[in-house]
Amino acid sequence: MSFEPRDPHFERRVRDSFSRQKAMETLGARVARVAAGEVDLELPFRDDLTQQHGFLHAGIVTTVLDSACGYAAFSLMAADQAVLSVEFKVNLLAPAKGDLLVARARVKRPGRTLTVVTGDAVMVTGEEEVTIATMVGTMMALENRPGLVS
Amino acid sequence: MSFEPRDPHFERRVRDSFSRQKAMETLGARVARVAAGEVDLELPFRDDLTQQHGFLHAGIVTTVLDSACGYAAFSLMAADQAVLSVEFKVNLLAPAKGDLLVARARVKRPGRTLTVVTGDAVMVTGEEEVTIATMVGTMMALENRPGLVS
Amino acid sequence: MSFEPRDPHFERRVRDSFSRQKAMETLGARVARVAAGEVDLELPFRDDLTQQHGFLHAGIVTTVLDSACGYAAFSLMAADQAVLSVEFKVNLLAPAKGDLLVARARVKRPGRTLTVVTGDAVMVTGEEEVTIATMVGTMMALENRPGLVS
Amino acid sequence: MSFEPRDPHFERRVRDSFSRQKAMETLGARVARVAAGEVDLELPFRDDLTQQHGFLHAGIVTTVLDSACGYAAFSLMAADQAVLSVEFKVNLLAPAKGDLLVARARVKRPGRTLTVVTGDAVMVTGEEEVTIATMVGTMMALENRPGLVS
Numbered sequence: 105m106s107f108e109p110r111d112p113h114f115e116r117r118v119r120d121s122f123s124r125q126k127a128m129e130t131l132g133a134r135v136a137r138v139a140a141g142e143v144d145l146e147l148p149f150r151d152d153l154t155q156q157h158g159f160l161h162a163g164i165v166t167t168v169l170d171s172a173c174g175y176a177a178f179s180l181m182a183a184d185q186a187v188l189s190v191e192f193k194v195n196l197l198a199p200a201k202g203d204l205l206v207a208r209a210r211v212k213r214p215g216r217t218l219t220v221v222t223g224d225a226v227m228v229t230g231e232e233e234v235t236i237a238t239m240v241g242t243m244m245a246l247e248n249r250p251g252l253v254s
Numbered sequence: 255m256s257f258e259p260r261d262p263h264f265e266r267r268v269r270d271s272f273s274r275q276k277a278m279e280t281l282g283a284r285v286a287r288v289a290a291g292e293v294d295l296e297l298p299f300r301d302d303l304t305q306q307h308g309f310l311h312a313g314i315v316t317t318v319l320d321s322a323c324g325y326a327a328f329s330l331m332a333a334d335q336a337v338l339s340v341e342f343k344v345n346l347l348a349p350a351k352g353d354l355l356v357a358r359a360r361v362k363r364p365g366r367t368l369t370v371v372t373g374d375a376v377m378v379t380g381e382e383e384v385t386i387a388t389m390v391g392t393m394m395a396l397e398n399r400p401g402l403v404s
Numbered sequence: 405m406s407f408e409p410r411d412p413h414f415e416r417r418v419r420d421s422f423s424r425q426k427a428m429e430t431l432g433a434r435v436a437r438v439a440a441g442e443v444d445l446e447l448p449f450r451d452d453l454t455q456q457h458g459f460l461h462a463g464i465v466t467t468v469l470d471s472a473c474g475y476a477a478f479s480l481m482a483a484d485q486a487v488l489s490v491e492f493k494v495n496l497l498a499p500a501k502g503d504l505l506v507a508r509a510r511v512k513r514p515g516r517t518l519t520v521v522t523g524d525a526v527m528v529t530g531e532e533e534v535t536i537a538t539m540v541g542t543m544m545a546l547e548n549r550p551g552l553v554s
Numbered sequence: 555m556s557f558e559p560r561d562p563h564f565e566r567r568v569r570d571s572f573s574r575q576k577a578m579e580t581l582g583a584r585v586a587r588v589a590a591g592e593v594d595l596e597l598p599f600r601d602d603l604t605q606q607h608g609f610l611h612a613g614i615v616t617t618v619l620d621s622a623c624g625y626a627a628f629s630l631m632a633a634d635q636a637v638l639s640v641e642f643k644v645n646l647l648a649p650a651k652g653d654l655l656v657a658r659a660r661v662k663r664p665g666r667t668l669t670v671v672t673g674d675a676v677m678v679t680g681e682e683e684v685t686i687a688t689m690v691g692t693m694m695a696l697e698n699r700p701g702l703v704s
Contacts, residue, residue: 127311130302152280155321161277162339163320167313171305189312190518191542193343193493193643195670195690197663212688213647217517218490218544220645220688238662238670240645240690242491242542244518340668341692343493343643345520345540347513362538363497367667368640368694370495370538388512388520390495390540392641392692394668427611430602452580455621461577462639463617470613471605489612493643 107141107214111183118143118175125171133168135175141211143175148204149227160200160227162237165207169194169223169239172209177219177243180211185245190218192241200236202227212240219243257291257364261333268293268325275321283318285325291361293325298354299377310350310377312387315357319344319373319389322359327369327393330361335395340368342391350386352377362390369393407441407514411483414440418475425471433468435475441511443475448504449527460500460527462537465507469494469523469539472509477519477543480511485545490518492541500536502527512540519543557591557664561633564590568625575621583618585625591661593625598654599677610650610677612687615657619644619673619689622659627669627693630661635695640668642691650686652677662690669693 111117115138122128122135128145131153137144147153147160147168155161170189178187209223225237261267265288272278272285278295281303287294297303297310297318305311320339328337359373375387411417415438422428422435428445431453437444447453447460447468455461470489478487509523525537561567565588572578572585578595581603587594597603597610597618605611620639628637659673675687 121306124306125304125311126301127303127305127314151276153277154275155277156271156274157336157338161275161317161320162342163313163317164277166316166320167311170311170313170316186307188307189346191343191345191491192312193341193690195341195662195692196339197670212645213685220647222688235663238672238690240643240688242645341641343540345512345542347520362495363535370497372538385513388522388540390493390538392495421606424606425604425611426601427603427605427614451576453577454575455577456571456574457636457638461575461617461620462642463613463620464577466616466620467611467613470611470616486607488607489646491643491645492612493641495641496639 107180107211109140109180114140114179118179121178122175127167128171131164131167136206138179141176141180143172143179143209145172145207146204149202160205162196165200165205165225165237166194168205168207169225169237172207173221173223173239173241174243176209176211176221180214180219181245185247188244188246190242190244192239194237194239196237198234198236200227202229204228217245257330257361259290259330264290264329268329271328272325277317278321281314281317286356288329291326291330293322293329293359295322295357296354299352310355312346315350315355315375315387316344318355318357319375319387322357323371323373323389323391324393326359326361326371330364330369331395335397338394338396340392340394342389344387344389346387348384348386350377352379354378367395407480407511409440409480414479417483418443418479421478422475427467428471431464431467436506438479441476441480443472443479443509445472445507446504449502460505462496465500465505465525465537466494468505468507469525469537472507473521473523473539473541474543476509476511476521480514480519481545485547488544488546490542490544492539494537494539496537498534498536500527502529502534504528517545557630557661559590559630564629567633568593568629571628572625577617578621581614581617588629591626591630593622593629593659595622595657596654599652610655612646615650615655615675615687616644618655618657619675619687622657623671623673623689623691624693626659626661626671630664631695635697638694638696640692640694642689644687644689646687648684648686650677652679652684654678667695
């Protein structure tokens with residue numbers, strides 16, 4: 105699918121907003137790629153983000169997937185809109201072990217108010233890539249809300 | 255609902271396993287309460303865990319909810335079983351602002367292999383408490399898997 | 405929780421709209437109870453609605469839960485609004501066998517545009533009641549859409 | 555993705571089991587295609603399966619998606635296993651209007667006990683096809699359960 109962005113400066117807008125997500129900096133996540141309706145984020149494996157078996161915590165994987173899905177939706181929104189997550193569901197497919205977590209989000213259906221996004225999370229180790237989780241989420245466009253910057 | 259735990263030492267087992275979740279220490283989460291089929295976790299608000307609008311990131315809220323739900327299920331498992339998240343869904347109900355995040359997980363239906371758990375997340379500020387998210391998840395009991403400690 | 409309905413005639417509005425859901429009549433479902441933010445629906449067991457093992461099909465259970473959740477949200481909406489399901493998730497907890505399916509939906513958080521609703525489905529046989537499924541869904545209020553009656 | 559079926563007679567097994575789902579016959583659904591890990595089902599539009607706005611009821615769409623996802627998982631199971639739905643989530647993307655509902659399910663990750671499946675539902679009218687819903691679900695393989703035929 106290919107989408108027509110409403111704001112030609114969507115990539116800058118996505119990267120600026122991402123840089124204000126302090127949780128992303130705390131976890132060590134970064135933007136790998138931005139296109140209209142598509143955002144990839146990366147998180148290098150860190151031992152201090154693991155659960156009791158030494159894998160990345162499912163919630164940490166979800167945090168990166170949620171940001172990727174939110175920004176994929178945000179890339180198609182108007183310049184004065186903000187984005188909030190309405191809901192998401194995650195299925196965990198394999199243990200999150202490896203060198204690098206990559207979350208790839210793609211808009212499934214853009215809408216005036218609600219946008220549905222899917223995201224796959226993979227763990228990369230050398231040349232090998234294993235899909236470890238998949239998300240489907242609903243993102244909401246907010247307008248004119250005082251106190252919300254985009 | 256009240257449940258009969260299979261392992262009388264379930265509280266120690268939950269607290270020991272929680273202490274091995276390095277992500278929980280990194281985020282600053284702690285165990286507030288453990289009962290058979292019920293676990294409450296707490297996370298004091300931290301500015302470095304926020305999204306772009308200054309609220310706790312939905313993924314961070316999910317991380318605490320997931321651990322709470324996982325350990326609620328784990329509290330009813332046998333002493334030699336480990337727990338893994340199969341899937342969860344989160345609905346975000348209000349912005350996660352306030353002093354303290356509390357995630358309260360309750361087992362909805364325990365099972366031999368799969369246990370369904372619900373969890374509510376609230377933000378507490380002084381006397382006030384606002385429900386900000388709700389999770390429904392499926393947790394799996396694993397047995398005799400080499401390399402997995404419970 | 406108790407809710408203040410915006411339309412004092414909400415019960416009539418719910419029952420009228422339900423009577424226009426031809427799928428409900430085809431399946432044999434009926435309204436058991438309507439309150440502000442709460443709707444119970446019933447479906448007597450029918451052999452022609454089963455899956456391959458002779459239980460009620462999970463999709464049929466979902467159909468009744470979805471209508472119950474939609475109308476629980478609808479009961480709190482304004483008189484000129486229509487309701488549509490945005491998304492729902494269902495966890496199946498036990499085989500759907502018994503005499504009567506009862507779906508009980510309760511609004512979890514009402515909103516101007518989106519309302520989050522939870523619903524439990526039970527199978528009743530004589531005095532016994534078994535919870536067989538649970539739903540969490542998001543319902544949307546629509547205004548001024550030509551062609552949509554409420 | 556391509557999968558190696560454990561039972562070479564998987565197509566017959568899927569079609570036989572589908573023919574025992576009385577709900578499918580009641581709704582008028584049929585098997586359109588079976589491959590290893592892939593099942594397409596079809597349901598011609600019927601006015602008596604609609605909700606209050608004249609679209610196919612979201613629950614009816616879900617019923618067909620659930621059967622498609624269940625049988626996609628079942629196609630990869632061993633000859634003596636039965637399948638049950640553990641959970642699914644559906645996002646509704648557009649009104650279900652048109653001549654024919656087609657549900658296309660694809661296994662995302664097969665497993666010994668649990669299989670994750672995704673399914674898209676489209677409405678077809680002449681040459682046009684609109685995606686109206688998407689499902690992600692977890693299906694469980696059951697062995698040696700007395701009283702369950704596959």
